[in-house]
Amino acid sequence: MPLLSGIKTEENDIKDLQVITAGGGFVGLAQINTSIGDLKNNALKIAKYINYAETINLDMVIFPELALIGYPVYDLIERHPFIVDENIKWLKELAGITQKTAAIVGFIEPREKFAEGKRYYNSVAILRNGKIEGIVRKSLLPNYSEFNDYRYIEPSPVVGIQPADTLCHFSADNVSKSEIIYALNSIKYGITICEDLWNNKDFFEKPMYAKDPITELKNAGAEVIINCSASPTRARKEQLKHNMLAFTAFSQKLPIVYVNQVGAVDNISFDGASRGVNKYGDIFARAKSFDEDFIIVNPLKSEGEIEPITDGLEKSLNEQKVFTLEYESDLARTYKTIIQGIRDYFNKCGLKRAVLGLSGGLDSSVCAVLLADALGKENVFGISMPSKLTSSESKSDAQKLANNLGINFTEISIKPMVDTTEVCLNDLFKKIEKKWADRYSNSFTPDNIQARSRAMYLWGISNEFPSCIPIATSDKSELYMGYATVNGDMSGGFAPIADVPKTKLFAFARWLNLNRTSKNAIPKSVIEKKPGAELAIDPKTGKTLNAEDALMPYEFLDEVIWRIENKNESYKDLVGTEFVYENKCYVSRQQKVEWLNKFYDRMSKALYKWAILPPSIIVESRSINKADYTQPITSGKINYKGYSIARIRQILSQANL
C-alpha cells in the first residue's frame, strides 16, 4: 500500500500540503466530535474545516452523519422542531462560505409537503461555490440496539444525489431522473449515509433491507463511494466493520471513503477511525481512534496515512471470537471507550469533577483510575468510608490507590450515620410491625444502610461543590444479579463500568497496571483478593460475606451472561452446554442447575434496577443499558425453562371459566 507520509497534516505546513494536493483528487475527512443540538459550536467546527480544506485546495471535505445537529438526536426533533428549522438556517449559511472545495455536511431535513410517512429525512448536502449543489438522503434506517432512526426519519425512495431545489420539498413524487452520481473535477462520487453501506447481500447472511445502495451507485457509474457515518464502538464492532468494508470495496471494485463521528453521546461512544479502503479491500488511510482528526486522502490513488488502530484490535480483525474469558485484545478499546464516555459526558453537561467511594475493592479502584485519566487527578476525590466490617487491608488499599493516582483523598467513618440510622429505623420498624406483622427475621437492611450512608456523603459533596457528580461503581455482572443497592452504590451521576463484566475487570485492572504511563496504580492485593461488598457477615464462616458465595463464581456468571447476550442461548441450551468453568473445576449437574435457577430468578428481579441505572457507556457487544436493551419490568413471571407439550396440554385441559 502506498503511504504518503507527506500527507500528514500535523507535520506539514499549508504550503507543503498545497503542493501535494495540486494534482487534484484529494478529499479531507473531518472526523469531528459534535454536541446534540448545539448548532453554533457544531457549525463553527464545520466552517473551520471548510475554510482549511479550501486553503489547501482539497476537492472535497467530508463530515460525519448529521454533523450539523449531531447523532443521535432521539426525540428532540419531535418535541422541539424549531431546532430543525434552525439547522436549515445554519446549513444555508455554511453553503455561503464555500468556494471551490465541496463540503459534504449532514443535517436533518424536514419534509415540508409530505403526503405520508415520517416528517424528516436524514440528509447530507453538497455545498460548493456559495450554494447547495445537491442533496443525498439516507435510504436504510437502522432500528435495533442503540439505533432508532425510523422513529422520525423517512427512508429515501432513491439512492444518490438529488437537485438542490428539492431541499425540504422532496418526496417520492419528485425524484429527479437525472444523474444520481456527484461528479467533481472529473471524478464520479457515489455519496451515502452510514447504514446505506451496511447491506451487502454477500457479506451479511441475513441482510436487514431489500435495497443495496452501493450496488445501485456502482451501476450508475460511481468511481468512489463516500460514506458519512455515525457508527458506535462496542466489542467486536471493529472486526465487523473492518471485514465488511474490505469485503464491500473488493467485491464492488470500488474505493470507499468512510468518515465516522467521534466522541460520546450519553451512553454511546463513537470511535472515529475514519478511513479509506481501496478497491482491493486494503486500508490506505485511517484517522485516529477516539480523537478528533482531519486526514487527507486520494481515494483513486490509494494515497493517505494510516494511523494505528486501537491496540490489540488488529489481532482480532478476522477472528470469530468465542467465549474464553480472555479479554486481552479488547482492553485498550475498552479503556478508550470509557475514557471518552466519561470525558464527553462531563464536558457536554458542563461538569468537571467526580467524587467516588474507594472501598479498596476492584470496582471502585478501576473507576478511580478511569476518572483520573479522563478528568485529571485534581478533579477526582476518592473517599474511603469504612464501616466496622471494613478490613484494614481495604482501608490501606484505598489510600495506596489514591496516592498512586495522585487524586484527592480523604477518609471518613460512616459509623455515626449508620448508628443513628439504625436506631431511627429500628424505632420506625417497631411502629410498622404493629400493623405489618411479617417483618423479616433476617434482612438486607443493615447492608443497605451502609451503602446508602456512603451515597449520602457522595451526593452531599456534589451538592456542596460546583460541577461535581458522584460516581456509581456497579459492574455489569453484579447489575445482572441485582447485587447493587438502590440509592447506594448503584446511585450516581454516571456509571463508568456498568457494562463491564467482573472477569473482564480483573483483566482490565492488570492491563491498566501494565499500560498506563504510571505503572501499578492498583495495589496487587485489590486484584488478587476475592470480591466482596464488605456489607455483611457470612453466618457460615463468621467472615465478611464473599460475593461469589452470595451469587455464584464470576467466571460461571459471566459466561452465562455472554452466552445469553451473544448466542441467545436459552435455559435449556445453558444446561446442555459445557462451560469453560466446568472444564476447569468440577461442577455437579445439581450445582449448575442451582446456579442457573438463581441466575434467572435474580435477573428477573433486577429488571427494575436496570431501568433506573444512571447514564453509562455501552462497552460490550450486547448490554443491559436501557438505550440498547429494554425488557418490561413486569415480565418477571416468565418461565425461562419452558414447558413440555404434555404439560401444556395438561394445563389447557383445566381451562374453564
Place this chain on the structure above:
Amino acid sequence: MPLLSGIKTEENDIKDLQVITAGGGFVGLAQINTSIGDLKNNALKIAKYINYAETINLDMVIFPELALIGYPVYDLIERHPFIVDENIKWLKELAGITQKTAAIVGFIEPREKFAEGKRYYNSVAILRNGKIEGIVRKSLLPNYSEFNDYRYIEPSPVVGIQPADTLCHFSADNVSKSEIIYALNSIKYGITICEDLWNNKDFFEKPMYAKDPITELKNAGAEVIINCSASPTRARKEQLKHNMLAFTAFSQKLPIVYVNQVGAVDNISFDGASRGVNKYGDIFARAKSFDEDFIIVNPLKSEGEIEPITDGLEKSLNEQKVFTLEYESDLARTYKTIIQGIRDYFNKCGLKRAVLGLSGGLDSSVCAVLLADALGKENVFGISMPSKLTSSESKSDAQKLANNLGINFTEISIKPMVDTTEVCLNDLFKKIEKKWADRYSNSFTPDNIQARSRAMYLWGISNEFPSCIPIATSDKSELYMGYATVNGDMSGGFAPIADVPKTKLFAFARWLNLNRTSKNAIPKSVIEKKPGAELAIDPKTGKTLNAEDALMPYEFLDEVIWRIENKNESYKDLVGTEFVYENKCYVSRQQKVEWLNKFYDRMSKALYKWAILPPSIIVESRSINKADYTQPITSGKINYKGYSIARIRQILSQANL
C-alpha cells in the same frame, strides 16, 4: 341503535345465551389483561374464553393483539428468542382445543426462512376445528411515542388471511393468490391488527403509511372488519379513537369490531373499551373500560351492549381541546389510568405493599389516595417525617388524611438523622474544601439531606417488610424543572403521578374528594395552601420557601409544558403567545422572558433526572416518561432561542483553525 340487553353475559345464564346466539353471526370480544411473556397464564385465560365461546355457540371469539405473549414485548424476543418458540408450541395446542367456534389469537411469528428484513411478524392465527385455519400478519408498524414495533417486526407484504401452512415460513415470495377474506358461516371477515386500522387517508391529515389495509379488505369483499388491538390510553386518545373509528366505519360502510387489550405494562396503561361500530359510524357495543370483560356482539345486526365510557370523556369526544387549565372531563380517566397502572405493576411484579412519606402536601396526599384505592388501605403505610421546618398544619393534615383513608400511619422525626448527617457532612466538607476551595456559600445540601433522610426511612421499610416498595411522589411540573431530589423524593419503586402536572393535581384532588365513595379524604387545607417542599427558609420572607417563588407560577409553568408537548411551540412562539395566565394576571414582558429563560435552563439540567425516573404511568397526551420520550442528557447546550441570520453570519465569519 338496537340494544340487546339479553346479550349481557353477567345477567344471562348459558342457556339464555345459547338461545340468543342460535341465529348465528355472533362473535365474542375477549378483552383480557395479559402479562408479558407469561405464556402459561395468558394461554390459560385464552383457553377459558375459547371454551366458553364454544359453549354458547359463538361463531368467533376474538382476543387482543399479541394476546398469547403480551404487548409490548420490547427487546425480550431478541435476547430470549426461546420465548417465541414456546409461544408457537402454546399456539398449536390452543388450536387443538378449538371446535366450531373460530378463535382469533395474537402471537409472535418467527420468519424461519427470511431472506431479509426483521426476524418476526406480529400475527394472529385463526384457530378452528382443532387446527390453524389461517394467519393474518400486521402490515403497519407504529414506531413513535410508546411504540417500537419496527425494532423486530417485519411489515406484512400483504393484507388479510394467508394459508395455515405458511406458519413460520411466510415471506413476500410465497404470498398466496387465494382469498384474503376469512369467510365463516357465510359472513366475510376482514381481519386486521391494531395500527392496520389507523391509516384512513381522509381522516388523518398526514397518514403515516402509504398502504390502507381497510380499503384493501373492503375491495376484496369484507363485510365486517375485525381489529385485534393493544391501544394505550392517554389524554385525548379516546377522542381520537372514537372519531377515527366512527369516520372509518361510516366512510367504508363497514361495521368494525375492535378488541383492545386492558391492563398496564410498566409505564403504559391500556383501557380496554373494546367495541363494535356499525356502518353508520355508531357504536352498538362497548366493553368496560379499565377492566377485563367479555362481550357478545352481532356486527351485521348491530347487536350488543354498550357499557358507559369513562366518566367525562363522552363530553369531549368531538372537542379539539385547547389549553384552559380545565381538566374536568379527563379526571375519571386519569384516576383509572393510574389506579390500573399501580395495581398491575404491583401484581405483575409480585408486590403487595407501598410505603410513602406524607408531608401534608398535595403530591403525597394524592398519591396516598391512589395507593389506598389501588392496593387496599391495609397495604399502604403513610409516614409523617417532620423536620424543624414542617409546620404543625402539615403534620396534622398528614394525620387527618391517613385517618380519612384508613391507611396505616405513623410519625417519626428525621431530626436525629438530619443532625448526624449534617455533622458528618460538615466534617467531610471541611476535608474536601482543603482541595476544592470553591465550596458554595449557599447550597441545597441541607434541603437534600432532609429529602434523603426520608428516603432512607422508606427504603429501609421496603428492605425490612415483604413485598413492599417506597413511592416516589414527584409530579410532572416539578420533574420538568428538576425540582426533585435524587435519592430523595424522586426515588422510589414507582412514581404514580410523574405524568400529572401540578395544576391538574389540584383539580384532581378536588375530584377525588367529590367522587370517591368516602368523600373529602384530602383535607381542604392541603388543596388550598400554596405548594412548597418545606425544605428551606426563603431569605426574603423568613418563611418556608414557596415552590412557586423558587420556580414560577404553576399555571404559567404548566401552560409552557402543555404548549411545548402538544403544539411543539418554540421559545419564540411562547414569547409571542398570550398565556391564559396573562389573561388573568398582569405579567410584564420582562417577567415572562425571565420565567421562560428559567424554564429552558432548568429543563436542560433536568434531563438527567428524567433518565433515572422510576417506573411511572403515562397519563397525558405527551410525557417525559423515558418509554415515550428521550432526549440526550448531553443536549444541555442547546440554545432554545435560536439565532438570527446576521448572528449566524457573524459567528461563521470567525471560523478559522
